[in-house]
Amino acid sequence: MASTINALTGSGGVAILGDSSGEIALQNNGTTIATVSSTGIAMASGKTLTGGGKILQVLQGTLTTPLTTTSTSYVDLLTVDITPSATDSKIYVSFTTNAGTNGDVAHLYTSLFRDSTEIGSATSTDSRTGAQTVTNTGAGQQMNYAGALLDSPSSTSAITYKIKVKVGGVQTGYWNRSARDNNAAFYDGRTVTQITVMEVAA
DSSP states (O other), rough: OEEEEEEOSSTEEEEEEEOOSEEEEEEETEEEEEEEEEEEEOTTTTOOOOTTTOOEEEEEEEEOOOEEOOOOSSSEEEEEEOOOOSSTEEEEEEEEEEEEEESSSSSEEEEEETTTTEESOOBTTBBOOOOOOOOOOOOTOOEEEEEEEEOOOSSSSSSSEEEEEEEESSSSSESSOOOOOOOOOSSSSSOOOOEEEEEEEO
């Protein structure tokens, strides 16, 4: 048993029933919503906490294989799908990836997209392309690129968040590997790309 605080329907007000268990059952018209004990608050089966900032769901995509491209237009590197439970939910999106080039002629651009819409990139200025990350490396190098944003899709339909990449220049971009990709211990290793989306209650 537990002490109970029961919010009654109608004009009954609140009923309080005590015992010596050290626990408190929070009820609505006789149905337990949560139990408070020395270990914290435990929600009853099928019940959830509500309120702003609560994480409602977390999804992640992972790419462990390399991608190589010479495209100067964005191509998909990794995607993850999420269906928000409410139109006022926000989606926190974060990503990490690694990539390299074969010198300073090529530059690598990484951007986030919601479906076909680019989100969170810097504003392009004159001939300067805006993106989440821009860099270049030497042949034996990989750089880590990471980014995050809090998106407001205002939708309860399925949404695809994407990491898209492209090359600026005349060379090739290599993701999850170096350009040299030397097959020898302690030289050019392989890396991983991840994208994580979290629905945050308004």
